[in-house]
Amino acid sequence: MSIEFNEEEVTFRGVASVEDAEVLLDWLQKNPAATVQLGPCSHLHTANLQVLMAAHPTIASWPENPELRAWLEIALKSEL
Amino acid sequence: MNPLLEQFLSEAREFSEGIGNKLLQLENEPNDQDAINELFRLVHTLKGNSGLFTFPEMTRVLHAGEDLLGMVRNEQIEYSRELADSLLDAMDFVMALCDDIEKSGVISTRHLQSTERVTDALRALMPVLPDTAETDAGAKADRAKFAASPQALLPLAAVPTDARVEAIRHVRAGDPLHWIAYTPVKECFFQGDDPLHMARQVPGLLWGTVRPTQPLPSLAELDTYSCVLEFHLLTTAPREELNELFRYVPEQVKIEKVDLLWQAVPEDGQAYAVQAEPTEVPSIISQEEAVAVEAILSAQQQILGLDDQSAWKAGRMRSVASVLRNLSQGLGQDADASDIEGALASSLATGDGAPLLQWMEKHRENLSHRTWRSDTVTTGNEPLSRETATNSMAAGGIAKPVAEGDIKFGRRAEDTINGPRSLKVDQAKIDLLMNLIGELVVEKNALPYLAQRAEVQYGVRELSREIKGKYSVINRIADEMQYAIMQVRMMAVSVVFQRFPRLVRDISHKLGKEVQLVLEGEQTEADKNIIESLADPLIHIVRNSLDHGLETPEVRRASGKPETGKLTIRAAQEADRVVIEIIDDGKGIDPNVIKRKAYEKGLIDEAASERMGDQEAVNLIFAAGLSTAETISDLSGRGVGMDVVRSAVEKMNGAVVINSELGKGTKIRISLPLSMAVSQIMIVESDRQLFGVPMDHVVETVRVSRHAVRFIKQSMTAILRGRVVPLKAINALLGIPALAKTNADDEFAVLLVQVGGGVMGLVVDGFRETIGVIQKPLAGILSSLSTYSGSALMGDGSVLMILNIRELI
Numbered sequence: 036m037s038i039e040f041n042e043e044e045v046t047f048r049g050v051a052s053v054e055d056a057e058v059l060l061d062w063l064q065k066n067p068a069a070t071v072q073l074g075p076c077s078h079l080h081t082a083n084l085q086v087l088m089a090a091h092p093t094i095a096s097w098p099e100n101p102e103l104r105a106w107l108e109i110a111l112k113s114e115l
Numbered sequence: 116m117n118p119l120l121e122q123f124l125s126e127a128r129e130f131s132e133g134i135g136n137k138l139l140q141l142e143n144e145p146n147d148q149d150a151i152n153e154l155f156r157l158v159h160t161l162k163g164n165s166g167l168f169t170f171p172e173m174t175r176v177l178h179a180g181e182d183l184l185g186m187v188r189n190e191q192i193e194y195s196r197e198l199a200d201s202l203l204d205a206m207d208f209v210m211a212l213c214d215d216i217e218k219s220g221v222i223s224t225r226h227l228q229s230t231e232r233v234t235d236a237l238r239a240l241m242p243v244l245p246d247t248a249e250t251d252a253g254a255k256a257d258r259a260k261f262a263a264s265p266q267a268l269l270p271l272a273a274v275p276t277d278a279r280v281e282a283i284r285h286v287r288a289g290d291p292l293h294w295i296a297y298t299p300v301k302e303c304f305f306q307g308d309d310p311l312h313m314a315r316q317v318p319g320l321l322w323g324t325v326r327p328t329q330p331l332p333s334l335a336e337l338d339t340y341s342c343v344l345e346f347h348l349l350t351t352a353p354r355e356e357l358n359e360l361f362r363y364v365p366e367q368v369k370i371e372k373v374d375l376l377w378q379a380v381p382e383d384g385q386a387y388a389v390q391a392e393p394t395e396v397p398s399i400i401s402q403e404e405a406v407a408v409e410a411i412l413s414a415q416q417q418i419l420g421l422d423d424q425s426a427w428k429a430g431r432m433r434s435v436a437s438v439l440r441n442l443s444q445g446l447g448q449d450a451d452a453s454d455i456e457g458a459l460a461s462s463l464a465t466g467d468g469a470p471l472l473q474w475m476e477k478h479r480e481n482l483s484h485r486t487w488r489s490d491t492v493t494t495g496n497e498p499l500s501r502e503t504a505t506n507s508m509a510a511g512g513i514a515k516p517v518a519e520g521d522i523k524f525g526r527r528a529e530d531t532i533n534g535p536r537s538l539k540v541d542q543a544k545i546d547l548l549m550n551l552i553g554e555l556v557v558e559k560n561a562l563p564y565l566a567q568r569a570e571v572q573y574g575v576r577e578l579s580r581e582i583k584g585k586y587s588v589i590n591r592i593a594d595e596m597q598y599a600i601m602q603v604r605m606m607a608v609s610v611v612f613q614r615f616p617r618l619v620r621d622i623s624h625k626l627g628k629e630v631q632l633v634l635e636g637e638q639t640e641a642d643k644n645i646i647e648s649l650a651d652p653l654i655h656i657v658r659n660s661l662d663h664g665l666e667t668p669e670v671r672r673a674s675g676k677p678e679t680g681k682l683t684i685r686a687a688q689e690a691d692r693v694v695i696e697i698i699d700d701g702k703g704i705d706p707n708v709i710k711r712k713a714y715e716k717g718l719i720d721e722a723a724s725e726r727m728g729d730q731e732a733v734n735l736i737f738a739a740g741l742s743t744a745e746t747i748s749d750l751s752g753r754g755v756g757m758d759v760v761r762s763a764v765e766k767m768n769g770a771v772v773i774n775s776e777l778g779k780g781t782k783i784r785i786s787l788p789l790s791m792a793v794s795q796i797m798i799v800e801s802d803r804q805l806f807g808v809p810m811d812h813v814v815e816t817v818r819v820s821r822h823a824v825r826f827i828k829q830s831m832t833a834i835l836r837g838r839v840v841p842l843k844a845i846n847a848l849l850g851i852p853a854l855a856k857t858n859a860d861d862e863f864a865v866l867l868v869q870v871g872g873g874v875m876g877l878v879v880d881g882f883r884e885t886i887g888v889i890q891k892p893l894a895g896i897l898s899s900l901s902t903y904s905g906s907a908l909m910g911d912g913s914v915l916m917i918l919n920i921r922e923l924i
Contacts (some may be wrong), residue, residue, distance in 0.1 A: 042419055053304050053309070053339075053340075056339040056340075057339045057340075059339075060334060060337060060339050063334060064334045064335065073537045078311075078312060078315070080304075080309050080311065080312070081299075081304070081309050081310045081311040081312070081342060081344060082304055082339050082342070083341070084311055084325070084330070084344070085337070085339070085343065085344055086334075086337065086339060086901070088327065088331055088344075089331040089332065089333070089337050090334055102315065103851075105313070105317070105323075106311065106315065106323065106325065109323070109324050109325060110324075110326075115623065
């Protein structure tokens, strides 16, 4: 599992796969006020991105990878 | 080549043949829903299988075929001959790809063009249905829009200014600029796609955005396995690279080359910018763009204002001039650009940036302040409105978990595993088994000799009897084993027959003839080698029948026959032979025409032509170099064919007979052994040597009293069962200087053999048992001995020569 769920905070590490999206969706429904740490994330499957886009969680940290960060900012930031 | 690929290729061939068959079946019964379903299933499965490998070309063609058949299945379009032609073409193409893969492991790039052509041909048959366009979220609609007016409707306004400026710079530098609209299909996750990953792979990316194709549902309603995003990207990568990257999803991607003059600004709220013709200078730029232009100009001013070493000054000025030139051209102000050169020249001459600064001042108004709109700049994420966002947040909190029973994909643990009920085995393995059983059959024949030695040489009668007992058991098992392995090698003639519907259809269409093909006894089985060697002769015969035998509808009508000719191919098993008949109801063979042709070609002389009966004349078509067709077509008529057929059949110990009735039709009958592996041989003895005679030729064995033998001139004859049978001594035929022996009652041993329709007697010294042997062809210098067809190893280790009766007599 490349997504870590802690209390009210979810951290993406490495590559988040398509299977992770379902768990993420579940968890975000139960923790709507959660914040997301994307710092250590190197890639996340589109399915996860979709979930994040629909959920609009607070992004606590953006990916270190500048190119991925650019993509995620375009997708997620305009909503905040 | 890995085993999976090997299996795929062999399956692909099977499927392709199956598809061809169904198409032809549908041609006769266009409304056969079962056949359509089956056809769809075949194409669908083949497409799915091709997806396991990196053969996007194949997958694309099959995908188009699948779509087309899907429409036929849903009765959105009707089955037609054109449709069948296109699909058959497509299958031929897929087979060509398979051949490529088999040869080199990859599909060569030369097929790319054909892929387009074949796919387009299939797609062209699909009507654009309004409802599908609407329901299929975005993808098809987008495609249709792009197709309607390419280049006209690019949502370029979404591109932020800095990216645009960058883009202008690249285009000015001569780089290609491409706009990619990537709308993954909803199910793309199941196909293993990760669209974001794909987008990240795009080389030379200038700008990109991702947005939902429709407002995102609340978390509770969100289906994580359904992709609802689309990507827009602007890149400087060349087209080929992009095609390569998106080669698996070409139908989900629209790549457009972008001209420079795309920076016109959208009307309020419009997502799509109208692309101006190069002559029409866009008159308005957005506020943000105006700000950007201002920033660029200020930067140039600063650069010119820098006061340092003159060594760099000239370069700086050129750079500033270049930026200004690009900027003004980029904004469609080519006229302004012309005097930049003048300003640059004077700046360079004086070593002072003043002329360029003056130019900037003069044109500043034109470039940035002239017209700008006060609208907010459209961003890429417009459709994802704040309202939806809030809604989904609110709903997310109280949402029920995803309903139980929802299909969870990717969990296949409960799927029952249905093991395959048939095995695919490499033929070499079966051949090995066959060889081994052959050796076993030969070796077991050694046991009777052993038993005999035990009794005669060592005098142990008890042991001898036991060995004989064991021998009979081993004999039985070996026989059964041999039979079982032969069954494995057995193939139905349908393997060969199944290509005829297509062949007959294509040829008869080409010749303008109407032909009904009737196949009978397709389940008749024979050894694989026999079946395979049957294919070519049969094709020759069928082509001949279609070309020379069956008449055109007009001719048929004139001679009072039904317009549609009938071609029957029938297979049946008769004793240990398989018999195949090809019967047409065409014009038959005119013996006189054949005789004349044969005479003209110098195959027979006049006297022979006079003497020759009709049947003999018809048999002349098996002679080499005879062609009766008036014109040489690409089908037949080159004078090769029937002689090739006969030699091919005879090579397999078969026989071919032709019967023809002028005006009524022709019947060609091929008879072949069921299996070539083990042949039954009768052993005869002469002058203390043993010889084998194939049982196929043996009619009976008789004893003929010396008195019963009559001499007609030099030839011996005897009357057996009321008919005169010529006798020949095997010693004389083989040049053995000995006379035939008689038994105690002064009777000759005569083996009656059947040769070329007649029966004759071979006088030998005595008969031995019949055995099953693996006949080996004679090799090396012995192969020129035509009196022997081969040799076999006997149980006691000696070599048995097998007579070629046909050559001997």
